[in-house]
Amino acid sequence: MMRETDPRIAEAHRVPMADLVDRLQIGGLVRTSGELVGPCPGPGCGGNDRFGINLQKQIFNCRICGAKGDQIALVQLVLGMDFPAALEWLAGPAQQLTPEQRAEARRREDENRRRREADADRHRLEAIRRARSIWDASQPSDDTVVVDYLTLRGLPPKTGIPMPSWCRFEPSARLVVPLPNRQNEFQTVHEGPAMLSAIHGPDGQLTGVHRTWIDLSQRKGRPLIRHPFKDDETVSTKKVYGSKKGGAIRLFTPRGADIMVMGEGIESTLSALRGAPMPGTAYWAGVDLGNMAGQRQMGRGLRYAGIPDMADRDAFVPPVWVRHLIFIQDGDSEPRLTRAKLLAGLRRAMALRPGLKASIVHPGEGRDMNDLLMGAAHGTESVSVND
Numbered sequence: 001m002m003r004e005t006d007p008r009i010a011e012a013h014r015v016p017m018a019d020l021v022d023r024l025q026i027g028g029l030v031r032t033s034g035e036l037v038g039p040c041p042g043p044g045c046g047g048n049d050r051f052g053i054n055l056q057k058q059i060f061n062c063r064i065c066g067a068k069g070d071q072i073a074l075v076q077l078v079l080g081m082d083f084p085a086a087l088e089w090l091a092g093p094a095q096q097l098t099p100e101q102r103a104e105a106r107r108r109e110d111e112n113r114r115r116r117e118a119d120a121d122r123h124r125l126e127a128i129r130r131a132r133s134i135w136d137a138s139q140p141s142d143d144t145v146v147v148d149y150l151t152l153r154g155l156p157p158k159t160g161i162p163m164p165s166w167c168r169f170e171p172s173a174r175l176v177v178p179l180p181n182r183q184n185e186f187q188t189v190h191e192g193p194a195m196l197s198a199i200h201g202p203d204g205q206l207t208g209v210h211r212t213w214i215d216l217s218q219r220k221g222r223p224l225i226r227h228p229f230k231d232d233e234t235v236s237t238k239k240v241y242g243s244k245k246g247g248a249i250r251l252f253t254p255r256g257a258d259i260m261v262m263g264e265g266i267e268s269t270l271s272a273l274r275g276a277p278m279p280g281t282a283y284w285a286g287v288d289l290g291n292m293a294g295q296r297q298m299g300r301g302l303r304y305a306g307i308p309d310m311a312d313r314d315a316f317v318p319p320v321w322v323r324h325l326i327f328i329q330d331g332d333s334e335p336r337l338t339r340a341k342l343l344a345g346l347r348r349a350m351a352l353r354p355g356l357k358a359s360i361v362h363p364g365e366g367r368d369m370n371d372l373l374m375g376a377a378h379g380t381e382s383v384s385v386n387d
């Protein structure tokens with residue numbers, strides 16, 4: 001039978017990649033925005049984050065060995081099968097199904113999809129509930145190590161006034177890592193004080209919390225923890241609980257603001273705010289680059305094009321009062337890719353908020369962030385995305 005006409009190919013394409021990952025027992029993948037990322041399951045490849053599955057497009061690729069493709073290609077890669085064998089593994093031996101059988105298969109597939117979506121919604125609500133209970137159990141950060149941490153990072157809070165409401169304190173927060181090859185089992189690797197920051201969703205509700213563990217004896221003010229299961233790796237001491245979908249850490253929102261400055265992290269956005277804030281300007285942290293960028297259109301020649309995938313409804317979009325959105329490009333090992341992602345985020349925002357102005361500022365060596373931002377706000381500095 002010709003490949004193009006074999007109905008089992010369409011059937012194989014209806015197998016959700018996330019289910020296939022389970023069925024093939026591909027381990028170590030982490031869910032980022034719309035993607036599963038982790039070591040490559042290809043023979044002799046491995047690594048940490050070279051391999052990714054785009055859950056929207058249901059395709060995978062590896063940056064190093066170049067393996068890529070659909071469900072059938074993934075089975076070929078992992079099980080070392082040829083095309084016909086992989087197709088049979090996914091969709092059974094070649095045979096003509098009756099129309100009734102085919103309708104039944106499709107009905108079951110729809111049912112599965114609805115169940116998965118309902119599961120995902122339930123998990124998200126549970127995560128939000130958990131984040132809210134973490135927030136409710138935290139304490140005001142006045143006169144705590146949170147003040148010392150921000151001061152150590154060169155971002156001392158104003159004295160004589162209460163700490164801002166986005167920022168709370170936890171005297172003892174547990175940092176855990178998942179046990180390898182187990183489901184929902186964890187090992188505690190650290191317990192100590194933390195700064196807790198509120199993530200608010202587009203509707204203004206608290207949907208998540210961002211936790212930064214503090215160790216004032218370290219240069220950057222955060223504990224250094226060796227990973228118990230990964231050689232030469234440390235455990236990240238920043239963590240998000242709940243949902244960050246389209247949300248932000250709202251550091252500073254003056255009345256009547258119509259400009260928004262957004263960096264990825266709390267510290268980088270606070271650096272922009274340090275000194276004199278620009279008039280009429282809100283400073284929000286986007287939590288992570290994926291949330292600011294959203295999904296991009298991928299394919300040949302599009303890696304650095306920065307074209308948003310408008311089907312992605314989870315990325316950050318500024319509130320309607322924002323007339324000029326300025327993204328700060330943080331220092332990154334791959335500036336070209338970072339820029340493409342920021343561009344995609346800004347272009348999505350412009351498509352959804354007609355009339356929005358958008359710019360990127362990149363604090364280079366010896367450039368003062370405040371000067372850059374003032375230049376961007378007045379259209380004399382920075383890259384404008386509207387051109």
Ligand SMILES: [Zn+2]
Nearest residue numbers: 040045062065
């Ligand atoms: Zn690979």
